[in-house]
Amino acid sequence: MLLALFISCQNPLFTSSPSSKYDNEDKGHYFAENSRNNNTNSNLSWGPNSGLNVYAQAGIYITMAVNITNGAGVDDNVAFTMNSDTEWSCFWYNTSTPCDQENQINISPGGLAWPKYVIDVPEVINGSPLAFIKHNFQIIAKSSIDNEQVTYNFSLEVDEVFQTTYESNNINLSFDPGIKKRTTLTLRNTGNSPAQLVAKVVPLDDNGTPINGFTPDLSYQYEGWLVGVFNVHNLNGPSGNGIGVNSLVTFDVEIQPPDVTSGTTKVGVIAWSAYNPSDSVMVVINSTISWDRGGSLSIDGRCDGIKLLPFDSCNTTISVTNLGNYADSYELVVDAPDWLQTEISQNTFSISKGTTQEISPLTIKVNEMMPAFTQGFATVTLKLGTGEIIDSTIIELNVSQIVDWELRAVENSTDSQDNVSVLFTIRNVGNGNDGLQVSLHVDVSVDHGLVPPEFSEHGSETGAPRFFIIDEIQPGANFSFRSWMYIPENPEANGTITMTVDMQSALNPDIIFTNETKVDYLGISYRVDTIPENSFWLEIELYLANLWNQFNGIGFSVIITVIGSLILFQAVKHRQRKDAEWKARMTTPEPPEPEKPGQWMSKFNRGEKSQVPVIKSENANQVSADEFKEVFSSKSSPKPKKRNSKPSEGLLEAANTVFEHHEKAIENDLLDELANKLVKENEPHPAMELLTKKESVTGRTNRKEKYQKKKKTEGGNKKGKKVVKPVKVGIITPNSEKKEKVEKSTNDEEFDLDF
Structure with a gap:
């Protein structure tokens, strides 16, 4: 059998002719077979054996032909079809008939046919078709004689393809001045075999081509831009075995712009498979420096909402924060009404990025006498150096009220009827409406009063008020009123009359104006019409009066000094006398106790001799005892007669x-008198200092009864008979002389002066 195979890649047909040797052998073989199979059965046989594996390049057309021999003795119109486990395109050569449809070739007996077909091997997309994978095909030849089929099997294997692609398109990045930024890129291994990937960066020009002098590298620096690739180890795959087919891998590209406010650059990130450097892909990162400008201002609030007096000021601190991404310059502008004066020492300044700076204090002053409660606003505006407004705030202020008055004029006048009149003109020099309370006082009982202005309140029914109130006097307004009084008529002595007018603010009671008008008046005897003519005695009188008026103070001082000296001298003498009396008392022995009634009789009973000295006189007449007894008895009263019976026991x-x-009554009176004296004498007597001090001990006092009836039995009385004796009452009449001394001493001690 003649065996041949024609394969053409991207070529219509490759032809080859068998040698003459095989031709002769085939012919002998053909005739031999034909002699044996001289019947109507088909006899088709493929030249090569099945199992052929063909390596094909992806993305091309491959043309193949397989020879088949008709071993039957008759012509056979063979129908060819092809099956495959792929979805690849396949057409019969030079036709538009797909391979899965019949393509008929008439083969003469012993003849050889070459069915030819074209297979479109697809490009590798996302790893498909995979390398090292056999794709099976089967050609079926069907005989027209008896529909017998013979098949031929072969396979195609696609060569390895190494390629990669980015998952994203070009990227646009915006940068803060001088602030680096990273972006993540994703690669896909679109080859049909695992492979390591490579990624590098290169600066590009405006046309997207690498700048002269630069080749792709892991990092570069160009015009202040720093660019580098990070996490490149990810591109090698797990354990360095490469990235799987159709798998994703990420890496980072970091870009740091220069510290300027503007600038652009193009960064080319080129990637390829490590086994196919010529097939690379690139993504472009368009990098732009963006200068974001912004700021904010804040005020500490010390001036916001407060009340300021005219010509007063307040200070507030302004803080500005740079909210941009680069250092910037700013300007502060303050707008306020004309009556609000604003002053700031620094209105232009620069602030670093992200920082806050306190600006010098803003001073706000009310520079005019504005009406009270006037409201004003100061607007603080923050601008960029280019004039663009980025923030503003408003400070609200109110004018506080000034309460003040000015007494403009005071005019005094006296008419022919001795009527003193004072005209007052007063002005409200504050900045708000205010009122006055006016009162009048005269220190002499005469007719007096006020003449208030209109629209005032006084409540007087006599027409001569001494007090009035007036309200709602506008700032800068004047008003007048008058006070009057009569000078006293026919006074007995000279004097001065004072008229006092108090003017008090209604809103601020501490503001008081007091005016005193003093008028001297003459007594009736000093008036011109009653003054006597000048004389010598009048001049002397006036001279003495003048002298007294000038030196009466010195005279009174001398008199008081003399009187005080005398009092002091008497006090010293009194003190010396009291000390002498006390020393005498201390040296004199105590007098004997007073003799009680009945004791003098006991002397005679005991036969005691009298201790009283007897003064003998030479001229005394000698009288006998009997004569003396008769004389004494004749002069004494007769003895009372003895009663026959004693008083009864009940009477006693x-x-x-x-x-x-x-x-008991007398003792209580004495105790009360002694207690009163002790209460009056708060200080102890000096003599008490000589006594020994003894601490008092508190305890209980058991009082005994003063009188108890006792039963006594005398020897001469009858047994069982009670005898009642008179009880001597222990009442001792105090010595009047001693009592007088005590009272005198007490009185003296009350006026005792210790110097």
């Missing part, structure tokens, strides 16, 4: 009760 008890009552 009644008398005893009366005596006890009187004794």
Whole structure:
């Protein structure tokens, strides 16, 4: 059998002719077979054996032909079809008939046919078709004699393709001046075999071509731009075995712009498979420096919403923050009404990026006498150096009220009827409406009053008010009123009359104007019509009066000094006398106790001799005892007759009760008098200092009864008979002389002067 295969890549047909040797053998073989198979059965046979594997390049057309022999003795119109497990395009050569449809070739007995077909091997897209994978094809030859089919199997294997692609298109990046930024790029291994990828950067010109002198590299620096590739290890795949087919991988590109406010550059990021450097892809990063300008201002609020008096000022601090991405210059502009004066020492300044700066204080002053409660606004505007307004704020101020008055004029006048009149003119020099309260006082009882202006309130019914109130006096307005009084008529002595007018602000009671008008008047005896003619005695009188008026102060001082000296001298003498009396008392022995009634009789009973000295006189007459007894008895009153019976026992008890009552009353009076004296004398007597101080001990006092009835039995009385004796009441009449001394001493001590 003759075996032949024709394969053409991107060529219509490759032809080859068998040698003559094979031709002779085939002919002998053909005839031999034909003699044996001289019947109507088909006999088709393929030249090559099945199992052929063909390596094909992706993205091309491959033309193939396989020979087949008709071993039957008759012509056979063979129908060829092709099956495949791929979806690749396949057409019968020089036809538009797909390979899966019949293509008939008439083969004569013993003849050889070459069915030819074209297979379109697709390009590798996203890793397909894969390398190292066999794609199976089967050609079926169907005989027209008996429909017998013979098949031929072969396979196609696509060569390795190394390529990659970006998952994104060109990128536009905006940069802050001098601030670097990273962007992530994604690569896909679109080859049909695992491979390592490579990515590098290069600066590009405006046309997108690399700038002369630069080749793709991992980093570069151009015109202040710094560019580099990061995380390149990801491109090698896990463990460096490459990136899988149709797999994704990421890496970073970092770009740092120069520290300027404007600029652009193009960065080309070129990537390829490590096994196919010629097939590269590139993405362009368009980089632009963007200068974002902005700012904000804030005020500490010390002036906002406050009240300022005219010609007063306040200070507030302004802070400005640079919200842009680069250092910038700013300008502050303050707009305010004419009556608000604003002053700032620095209105243009520069601030670094992202920082806040306190500007010098802003001073706001009310430079006019504005009406009270006037409202004003100061607008603070923040501008860029180019004049663009980026922020503003408003400060609200109110004019506070000034309460002030000015007494413009005071005019005094006295008419022929001795009527003193004072005209007052007063002006409101504040900046708001105010009122006045006016009162009048005269220190002499005469007719007086006020003449208030219109629209005032006084409530007087007599027409001569001494007090009035007036409200709502506008700033800068004057108003007048009058006060009057009569000079006293026919006074007995000279004097001065004072008329006092108080003017007080209604809003500020601390503002008070006080005016005193003093008028001297003459007594009736000093008036011109009553003054006597000048004389010598009148001049002396006037001279003495003048002298007294000039030196009366010195005279009074001398008199007071003399009187004080005398009082002091008497006090010293009194003190010396009291000290001498006390020393005498301390050296004199205590007098004997007063003799009680009945004690003098005991002397005679005991036969005691009298201690009283007897003064003998030589001229005394000698009288005998009997004569003295008769004379003494004749002059003394007769002895009372003895009663035959004693008082009854009940009478004695009644008398005893009366005596006890009187004794208790007298003792209570003495105790009260002593207690009163102790209360009056707060300070202890100097003599108490000589006594030994003894601490008082608190305790309980058990009081004994003063009188107890006792049963006594005398020897001469009858047994069982009660004898009642008179009770002597212990009432001692105080010595009047001693009492007088005590009272005198007490009185003296009350006026005791210690110097």
